Amino acid sequence: MSYSNKPLSLDHLLNYSQVEALTGFSRSTILRLCQRGDFPQPLRIAGRARWRASELKAWMEMERSA
Template sequence: MADRILRRPEVELLTGLSRSTLYAMIAEGSFPEPLRLGRRAVGWRESVVEEWIGGRAPAGRSSIVAR
């Protein structure tokens, strides 16, 4: 099956990141760079975004160490 190309609004929804945070993380190298789709259009491979999400530390109580 072919990898879908996700545009920025969909990446924001999937990751919960705002546009400014997304681009700040790209600049610091902590989020994958987008593919250039045209002169003014970019997108991300769905598999790359899903892999990035899967590699994040779990959120919530499960990540808190009990003392």
């Protein structure tokens, strides 16, 4: 069996309050942007929305450069 020497990258999952703090958007703005397809879509885990930190970071970098 061969193992890779690459470290595992763990992607943190963020809840609404963390996404609000990170983006400065309200919950209703986040929902509206998600519905329009202008914001990363959340994962549904146990009925709750969670966002991958890496997706939000990439989205924020893309928005800054636009």
